[in-house]
Amino acid sequence: MKKILIIEDDKAFLETLTSSLETENFKIVSATDGEKGFQLACQEKVDLIILDLVLPSLSGIDICQKLREKGIMYPIIMLSGKKKEEIDKVLGLELGADDYLIKPFGTKELLARIKAVLRRSKPEAPEIEEYSFGDVYLNFKKQIALKEKKELSLTAREFALLKLLICHEGEVVSRNTILNEVWGYDKFPTTRTVDTFIHNLRQKIEDNPTKPVHLLTVPWSGYKFIK
Template sequence: MPKILIVEDEPAMQMGLKDNLEFEGYTVETADDGNNGLEMILTNVYDLVLLDVMLPNMSGFDVCKSVRSKQIGTPIILLTAKGEEIDKVLGLELGADDYITKPFGVRELLARIKAILRRSQAGNEVRGHQLTIGRLALDFESYVAHEGELEVKLSHKEFEILNYLFNHRNQVVSRYDLLEDIWGYEEQPTTRTVDNFIVRLRQKVETNPNSPKTIITVHGSGYKLIL
């Protein structure tokens, strides 16, 4: 069964999540602050991390940012008591795969977990193959990208977006398609999230990011990967 790490400092919440996930058959480990959580993620292999945003010593946002900076693609669901859109957007831009706002129902959380694990375990059409997109040579199995001999760091989410665009190459993909199919939302927080990711990807893919030829904008519709 999948192995899940819970990083949560509230004892009652941590224990409740652990009991419910173990009842569903998952293997569960726990950490009660950001520093311990980060160390466990860096030194162990997990199928998914439930990461509280408000943690002692190191926030969940900082943990997420550090994990993604190490090119670790383990799916992360943020647990937050904050409902403001800016917090959700920040978490997603730092590389989280989903978020859920406290208080939440166990059923909803389990559904989110199962959806992310299903997407993660299913893989995608091009994994195991190297592709060239713009300036980059990409390996979607190992999540490694190169420009010539130089390794280029891409986040897990950036790989997923490029993979999705490749699978729909030469077709218009809307921002809502990307939010729904990459992040899996029923209610998208904002299309600005997608725009910001596209800007960063163009910096890495395009010869001239100010005049993109590979990831182009189709005004009023979305984006298109030209190959």
Template sequence: MRRILIVEDDPAILKGLEASLGEEHYQVLSAMDGEEGYRLAREENVDLIILDIMLPRKNGDEICRDLRAEGIETPILMLTSKKEEMDKVLGLELGADDYMTKPFSVRELQARIRALLRRHKGARKEVDEYTFGDVHVDFKRQEADKAGTPVKLSAKEFEVLKYFVQHEGEVVTRNMLLDEVWGYEAYPATRTVDNYILTLRKKLEDDPAQPEHLLTAHASGYKFVKK
């Protein structure tokens, strides 16, 4: 489970971020002042830091500067209510990886977090061909068959299936799929994901009503299991 540190002194914003990131299955650590945030950033093994600029005791720019000076390369996403371009430039020059101005879209924030984590850890291994059960998929040629019989999948269905294969065994939320497959700027309805899963189950599962591979993960999303 990826660990994210939030350093934010606004209780309402902090609570909202903790809830939304928790729903996306991140482990969240938090601090409401700069000194505590700086300590956690140095002592805890976190995958990403969401850092407000205007903080008591030690501001975000100072935290970013000092972490980078110590050789800590954890991705940092800066938050601020300031709108001046120079504030953004300063944060980026001090070593921040991305920047968002309040108020911001939680969904866009989640998409940027995933992009930073991918960039930091490296891209997922490319999958050209894959077999599960009696299904064989050639993603490069966009061809699929089940028990030797060709199955027609749309380009988007191939993309959705490939994302699941690359995240085998992991819980994939609807928002993750929307952001990664459709792109967060497209903003399709979350029901779109459910419709695609239903279609893929009908085409690839032996019993779509009792799937063995494209499973529902409680109320949070889906999970692909190869078996």
């Protein structure tokens, strides 16, 4: 049975989420306060965290950052009442969230997101376990990235995106293909979110992000990786 930690300060909404997910055979632990939620995330062994963006004592953004700083890499679905464009910006800040949902949302949509995130986080036999190009070293199994022997902070989704492009080295990969393969569905988020993630990766791995030599844009088509 998969265990999910829900950190949500709206008690009525939390009860609804808990009931819906328990019906789907998930084990639920929860907190209505950011600090308590962070403590639970550090203490409990869970498969997924559902995290509200705005919380008392410690915000969802702070929780994401603190967990990643401690090396806790549980997949995170962020919940928010903000507009999607604002959440795109939040996800683009390297906070470590894997997905998001805008309130209000239906149970079916939530379950689809949960299953997609859990599917992506499954340990798999990777096609490539380690890879190097230029002064960058990647270990996909251990989720380690180095540039000039200095550790880079990459999210699980950034590793997945890099791996996809590297596996198709020299080939154009469309934005919709990236959404399907990396996000697990093609309806949300938008292709602009893909562009944001590519931009962030360039900032980390390219010597000159404004003139990339590895992560290349193919106008009107998508992206390709060149070693």
